[in-house]
Amino acid sequence: MGQVPDETSAKRGAAVIPNKKEAQLLSSSGIPIKEVYTPGDTTEIDYNKDIGLPGEPPYTRGVYRSMYRGQLWTIRRLSGFNTPEDSNKLYREEYELGQTGFAVAPDISTCVGMDCDDPRVSADVGHSGVPVCSIEDMETLLDGLPIERASTYLAEKHGILTAMYFAVAEKRGLDITQLRGTTANCMLAWTVLNLPNQVPPQAYLRYAVDFIEWCAEHAPKWYPISFDSYNTRDLGLNAWQELGILFATTVDYIEEEKRRGRVPLDRFVRRFSFNTAAHNDFFEEIAKLRAARRMWSRIVRERYGIEDPRCGQFRVHVQSSGSTHTTQEPYNNLVRIAYQVLAGVLGGAQSIHANGYDEGVCLPTDESMLLSIRTEQILQFETGVTNTIDPLGGSWYLENLTNELERRAWEYMQKIEDMGGMAKAIASGWVHNEYKNATIERATKTTSGEIPIIGVNRFRLEKEPYRVPFFRPDPQSPQRQIDKLRQLRERRDRAKVMQALKKLEEATRRGDNVMPATMEAVKAYATLGEIVNVQLSVYGEWPFPIYG
């Protein structure tokens, strides 16, 4: 996303560096930071109630008792490119390198829910991810991958790709109840993007809740949702806004299930998982993850009275923040990524994606993919940072910062709840106005040099000092995808597809859980685009609420 640097302020160099003695120092989210912290800054903390031990509510110090001593975080890189064939090869390589989970990034056409032979997407097939149009593509994508052992993360909307995934697993004779993985179908992550074919926020909520209900019964080891604030943060929301918006979203989902009453709330909530950004302000990001754990535990235990400890554990996947990467001097991003990942580790994340240093520019090259896996492995095996749990717990600064972030996040969350909840706040345009303001504010601060970016608005070089190899998608791959899909369309039993889609539409209109009908449709070789068209025929298309 766009950094907006300013050459002249950079040339001024030291002149833009604030005089620290005069200026009040603020964290990246505007929290005043003192020169030094003392026990006086933590007097309001009750150790047992507010901090406690790892593995015990409110989980401030970590969701598990043994944390990384018991199990290291999962190295999970979201990836995919060109075609299912090429991406399958990539996933195999990543696994060979010691990556411990797969993560499927769909391409633009798949994100918008259009088949690759749709003329509207012709230039976008195979860009930014892998195209998956049908169960056939999913079979190719997973070919030879040990999905019975490794876990898979699917970034997708409405559970359609996961239905394909489950159907492939069934075909392989695997027991779906034993499969491990995550479906990232949070409305928060998707609605920030200006994509066509989006259903309204209320429909996002419906499909996701359907999916969570279905998994509670059929895929109990699967994480049916990953509440995802990564994109909102990358747009410019700050750390406490990120938490506020994230938890306001969770409450919407829980309230929807409470209204429906189909699944007991403890079972509904048990497999919730989360995805946040790891941004630049090192200590604030660590404090953010600690505050998030405490907030989630309090929502689950105090607000909803759910005692099951598995429910109140904030299990989080963290990704280094793409918006902090620069296209100038791309190797600088390696350093940024390493610090951000370290913040994720000291913050106790369960799974981490270290970006490729070139991800501000393109999909990662083989070398940059290797480097990001190595970044995590060096932390895991060489630095000793995993030796003790929550090593910064008890720091007066960090505990104070954790409290302050929590306080501000509750306020922001309350504001959203007062508007009727997250889906309504998105539908009304309020949330996008927040994004817009944050975006403009960041651009202004970057231009003024208030947000320093090394090599861009600070210490910028007149001449590009070096170039790095960039990845480009294979220009031939869209046509290969299109040809495959056309062949499938001819080969499949058209009447069976139509019947399955009709059943899906009826289930959607009746308010039934759509997952059984979705599973049936994908098994009949209905395509992603056809299923999305059913959704659009029922709900209509949601107009993206940013008009300039």
Add this chain to the structure above:
Amino acid sequence: MTDRKIRILMAKPGLEGHWVGLLVVSRALRDAGYEVIYGGNMTPEAIAAAAVQEDVEAVGLSILSANYLQLVPRTIEELRKRGKGDVPVLLGGIIFSEDLEQLKQMGVAGVFPSGTPLEDIVESVRQKVGQPA
């Protein structure tokens, strides 16, 4: 020149959903005195049609998904088809340096890779499109 403001259409051809760059540059141009028509994501055909309908003096495109070598010439072609081939087309986003020459040959009047200072963009628009009224 009449008193009419200089009109610029700002749009993203294709479906890729990153809108921040488009919005930020649109704001900067508006602040500089241009009249910006913010199109958001549009097909190349729709961009060209809007350029005609709004009678714009420049078209700004933003692309972050590495498919600009397909989308930009398609947009320029659509503009030409509608007799609007003379308006300067400006491109921002993630653009590889080795493609700059090719883009120029395709008829792109100015390229602003991510990280270009906003004031440089505005200055370039002043030179290529004109001083706002």
